[in-house]
Amino acid sequence: MNDLRELYQETIIDHGRHPRNFGELCDATHHQEGFNPLCGDKLTLHLREKNDIVEQLMFEGSGCAISMASASLMTEKLKGKTKNEIQEIFSAFHEVVTTGDQKNIEKLGKLAVLIGVAEFPARVKCATLAWHTLMAIIAEKAGIVSTEN
Amino acid sequence: MNKHDFPILQQTKNGKPLVYLDSSATSQKPQVVIDALRHYYEHTNANIHRGVYELSERATKLYENTRENIKNFINAKKSSEIIFVRGATEAINLVADTYGRINIKENDEIIISTMEHHSNIVPWKLLCEKVGAKLRVISISDSGEMDLDQYQKLFSAHTKLVAIAHASNVLGTINPIKTMIKIAHEHNAKILIDGAQAFPHLSIDVQDLDCDFYVFSAHKAYGPTGVGVLYGKEELLEKMPPYQGGGSMIETVSFEKITYAKSPAKFEAGTPDIGGVIAFNAALNYLKNIGMQNIMQHEQDLLKDATQKLSEFPELKLIGTAKEKLGVISFVLKDIHPHDVGTILAHDNIAVRAGHHCAMPLMQRFNVPAMVRVSFGLYNDKTDIDALLVGLHNTQRLFA
Numbered sequence: 168m169n170d171l172r173e174l175y176q177e178t179i180i181d182h183g184r185h186p187r188n189f190g191e192l193c194d195a196t197h198h199q200e201g202f203n204p205l206c207g208d209k210l211t212l213h214l215r216e217k218n219d220i221v222e223q224l225m226f227e228g229s230g231c232a233i234s235m236a237s238a239s240l241m242t243e244k245l246k247g248k249t250k251n252e253i254q255e256i257f258s259a260f261h262e263v264v265t266t267g268d269q270k271n272i273e274k275l276g277k278l279a280v281l282i283g284v285a286e287f288p289a290r291v292k293c294a295t296l297a298w299h300t301l302m303a304i305i306a307e308k309a310g311i312v313s314t315e316n
Numbered sequence: 317m318n319k320h321d322f323p324i325l326q327q328t329k330n331g332k333p334l335v336y337l338d339s340s341a342t343s344q345k346p347q348v349v350i351d352a353l354r355h356y357y358e359h360t361n362a363n364i365h366r367g368v369y370e371l372s373e374r375a376t377k378l379y380e381n382t383r384e385n386i387k388n389f390i391n392a393k394k395s396s397e398i399i400f401v402r403g404a405t406e407a408i409n410l411v412a413d414t415y416g417r418i419n420i421k422e423n424d425e426i427i428i429s430t431m432e433h434h435s436n437i438v439p440w441k442l443l444c445e446k447v448g449a450k451l452r453v454i455s456i457s458d459s460g461e462m463d464l465d466q467y468q469k470l471f472s473a474h475t476k477l478v479a480i481a482h483a484s485n486v487l488g489t490i491n492p493i494k495t496m497i498k499i500a501h502e503h504n505a506k507i508l509i510d511g512a513q514a515f516p517h518l519s520i521d522v523q524d525l526d527c528d529f530y531v532f533s534a535h536k537a538y539g540p541t542g543v544g545v546l547y548g549k550e551e552l553l554e555k556m557p558p559y560q561g562g563g564s565m566i567e568t569v570s571f572e573k574i575t576y577a578k579s580p581a582k583f584e585a586g587t588p589d590i591g592g593v594i595a596f597n598a599a600l601n602y603l604k605n606i607g608m609q610n611i612m613q614h615e616q617d618l619l620k621d622a623t624q625k626l627s628e629f630p631e632l633k634l635i636g637t638a639k640e641k642l643g644v645i646s647f648v649l650k651d652i653h654p655h656d657v658g659t660i661l662a663h664d665n666i667a668v669r670a671g672h673h674c675a676m677p678l679m680q681r682f683n684v685p686a687m688v689r690v691s692f693g694l695y696n697d698k699t700d701i702d703a704l705l706v707g708l709h710n711t712q713r714l715f716a
């Protein structure tokens with residue numbers, strides 16, 4: 168059970184079950200839907216931006232523990248950050264969950280619990296769905312984001 | 317039953333045997349099929365229907381033997397009614413492209429059902445969009461059975477075609493296709509049966525069923541990937557235009573005029589998966605030797621045992637409880653996403669499917685984003701079911 172515990176750490180189970188910043192955001196300036204066609208997981212991000220700073224970030228949707236926890240922890244971590252800071256954290260996060268490399272892990276704070284995902288390639292997309300959705304807002308892309316392109 | 321015939325099932329991971337419960341996605345292959353494939357490439361490889369040398373004649377004969385064997389297996393009238401394609405998906409696309417192209421017109425209607433696999437939805441949707449026809453959809457009950465009353469009511473003067481699964485890849489439901497075929501014909505509609513799931517588990521008699529088209533894939537029936545079959549009634553195939561253009565499907569070619577070969581060659585342009593088709597014959601013989609009746613009986617025993625154990629499992633909801641089912645069981649666990657269940661079971665070397673199973677409309681019907689699916693092949697036994705239950709307990713413990 169060891170590497171399974173590594174994947175499903177307490178924090179992940181907790182955030183998966185009780186996601187933070189879950190719900191609508193009435194005064195959002197941006198909305199974006201994300202979709203993982205492989206498993207059917209869907210989520211919507213709501214974001215309020217002011218002067219290049221993400222003031223508030225909420226999400227809705229359903230998915231596995233990994234995708235819910237990743238979205239929940241992401242919203243906690245990125246509130247109050249600038250677009251550039253977000254870009255940097257995304258790069259670090261992406262590297263950690265795809266390679267398991269610890270090099271930039273201190274940039275991630277609590278999100279570091281998702282490092283176990285690197286051992287489960289089939290689950291990387293679960294962990295990155297919310298992030299790709301967010302990056303689409305940052306890059307001002309139109310349309311629904313899919314993990315498949 | 318016959319687990320020892322399947323080399324892949326002998327492997328272990330961290331000392332745990334492979335518990336393969338995903339035969340609906342693809343079946344494992346018995347040694348005889350693997351041997352046949354290997355033997356073909358070692359001793360017989362040559363292109364078919366062209367060489368005059370012995371090797372090519374031998375390859376052609378073996379390739380055509382499979383066709384003949386399939387004809388007998390599903391009791392078609394003629395072997396020219398058996399067309400080799402890449403899989404059930406391609407067979408459906410072939411019918412949509414060729415039969416559809418000349419017979420489905422603007423405002424015509426095609427009936428499908430809520431429980432179809434995407435491969436029996438998308439080709440029809442594409443055809444409808446191309447010609448301006450409409451899809452009508454048969455609803456299903458909470459237990460996962462076709463609503464036959466509503467089916468009858470869907471027919472109109474515009475209904476040209478019905479396309480339904482013989483058995484559902486998610487719910488396991490075996491549909492009353494004989495009745496449904498009769499109803500379609502009473503309304504002068506043709507009917508295609510998607511037998512991808514049913515073929516490996518049931519005896520099929522296309523003449524008794526009287527279906528117009530029947531499709532399936534070899535890889536779900538213990539054969540290799542890359543081979544599928546379209547059965548079509550001769551009188552329909554005769555009138556259908558060719559599918560793809562290329563070698564083998566013509567009689568004569570000049571730049572002014574081309575005359576096409578007859579079925580099956582008309583629909584088999586290019587070099588097919590010769591080795592795969594030949595090895596599929598070994599799978600058919602393997603099934604014949606065991607007997608479809610024995611396979612069905614064995615899988616029904618497993619279905620009964622697993623259904624009972626799973627229905628007693630805490631916080632587990634079965635989805636698909638039709639009276640007539642294949643050995644396919646889908647379920648959801650309370651508060652644990654199917655994807656997580658799949659990963660945790662995989663850790664115990666238990667292979668199940670978690671996801672939408674290429675049937676998104678069906679997921680909507682049951683109001684879940686995804687399900688866990690367990691499906692049996694002839695090689696499964698009760699130890700596999702027990703391993704699954706232990707795995708599910710571990711899953712709940714991890715999430716507790």
Ligand SMILES: Cc1ncc(COP(=O)(O)O)c(C=O)c1O
Nearest residue numbers: 403404405433435485512513533
């Ligand atoms: C009911 C049904 N139809 C069609 C298909 C498509 O088969 P293939 O992918 O082999 O073409 C499948 C495969 O899962 C299926 O379950």
